[in-house]
Amino acid sequence: MTSGFYARPTLEVARDLIGKVLEHETPGGLASGIIVEAEAYIGEDDPACHAAAGLTARTAPLYGPPGCAYVYFNYGMHFLVNAVTGREGFPAACLIRALEPLDGIALMHDRRGRGRASAVHHDHELCRGPANLTRALGIDLGQNRVSLATSALRIVDRGMVRAPVAWSPRIGIRVGLDRPWRVYVVGNRCVSAARPLSGVAAPAAGPGPSRPAR
DNA sequence: CGTTCGATGCACT
DNA sequence: GTGCATCGAACGT
Numbered sequence: 001m002t003s004g005f006y007a008r009p010t011l012e013v014a015r016d017l018i019g020k021v022l023e024h025e026t027p028g029g030l031a032s033g034i035i036v037e038a039e040a041y042i043g044e045d046d047p048a049c050h051a052a053a054g055l056t057a058r059t060a061p062l063y064g065p066p067g068c069a070y071v072y073f074n075y076g077m078h079f080l081v082n083a084v085t086g087r088e089g090f091p092a093a094c095l096i097r098a099l100e101p102l103d104g105i106a107l108m109h110d111r112r113g114r115g116r117a118s119a120v121h122h123d124h125e126l127c128r129g130p131a132n133l134t135r136a137l138g139i140d141l142g143q144n145r146v147s148l149a150t151s152a153l154r155i156v157d158r159g160m161v162r163a164p165v166a167w168s169p170r171i172g173i174r175v176g177l178d179r180p181w182r183v184y185v186v187g188n189r190c191v192s193a194a195r196p197l198s199g200v201a202a203p204a205a206g207p208g209p210s211r212p213a214r
Numbered sequence: 215c216g217t218t219c220g221a222t223g224c225a226c227t
Numbered sequence: 228g229t230g231c232a233t234c235g236a237a238c239g240t
Contacts, residue, residue: 039232048232058225075233076222082232095232131233172232 001148001155003067010085010092014040014183017083017094019160021102024137025152029107031137033099033127034160037184037191039170041082042092048176051091061145062091069153071134071144078131079140083148083155097171097182099127100190101136108136129192163188 001020006013023032041049041062050059050072061070061084070082070093082093101108101123108126112135113119120126127133134140143153167180171192184191 041232050232053226056225072232073224074231076224076231078222078233080232097232129233170232174231 001067001157003065003147003149006066006083006085006148007087008085010040010042010094011181013083013085014038014094014181015165017096017155018165018183018185019162021156021158021160022096022099022133022137023103023154023156024139024143026138028110028138029104031101031104031107031111033101033133033137033190035096035098035155036100036163036188037096037098037182039095039097039183040085040092040181041095041170042086042181044091046176046179048170048173048179049091049093055091059091062093063089064145067148069143069146069148069151071139071141073141074131079134080130081134081139081143081153095130096133097130098184098190098192099133099136100124100188101126111136111138124189128190132192 017035017038020035021032022035023030043049044051046052051062055063061068064084065088066085068084070084071079074080080095082095084093086092105123112126126136146153148155163185165183166186168182169177169180170182
C-alpha cells in the first residue's frame with residue numbers, strides 16, 4: 001500500500017480500504033485484521049470532520065501527506081485511528097471502524113482485558129468498533145502521523161476477495177448525517193453494531209446481517 | 215428486548 | 228466550561 005493509494009478521492013479510498021489488512025507489530029507480537037468498516041471525513045466543509053474547526057495542533061495530521069495515520073484521543077479513554085487521504089494540504093481521512101481479526105488473536109484478547117468483567121468472549125467482538133480495535137491492536141498516540149506504508153502500524157494488501165459493501169450515514173456524530181460516507185461489508189459479524197443516534201435510518205439495502213444462528 | 219447514563223481527559227470556545 | 232468520530236453496565240418494559 002504505497003502512498004499513491006491514499007492520494008485519491010477519500011470515498012474511493014474508503015471503499016478500497018475494505019478488504020485490506022491493518023497490522024500492528026509490537027514487542028508483544030503481531031496483531032492484524034481485515035478492514036470491514038470505514039468512514040470518510042472530507043474537508044473543512046464536512047461538519048463532522050475535525051478539520052471543520054480549521055487547522056489546529058490536533059487536526060494538523062489531516063492536512064499532512066496522504067498515507068499517514070491520524071490517531072486521536074476521545075471521550076477521555078479511547079484512541080481512534082484514521083488513514084489520511086487526498087492531496088497534502090486538503091484535510092481528509094478514513095476512520096477505521098472495525099476489523100475481522102487475523103493474527104495475534106490471543107494477544108488481542110489479553111489487551112481487551114481477558115479475565116476481567118469487560119473482556120469479550122468472541123473473536124468477532126475483538127475489533128468491532130473504532131475504540132475496540134485500537135485497544136486490541138495496541139494503537140495509541142505513539143502512532144499518530146506515522147506512515148501506514150512503512151511503519152510498525154501499516155496497511156497491506158493480502159489479496160483478500162472483494163466483498164460486497166453497503167453505505168450508510170456515519171456513526172456517533174450529530175452533524176453531517178446527510179452524507180452516507182460509512183462503508184462496511186454486508187453481513188459481516190465484525191462490523192460494529194450501529195447504535196444510531198435517534199433519527200438515523202437503517203442502513204441501505206442488501207441481504208442484511210446474517211446471524212448464523214449459533 | 216429497549217434505552218439511559220457514567221467513565222474519563224483533552225482540545226477548543 | 229462544553230462537547231466529543233465510544234463503550235458497556237445498568238436499568239426499564
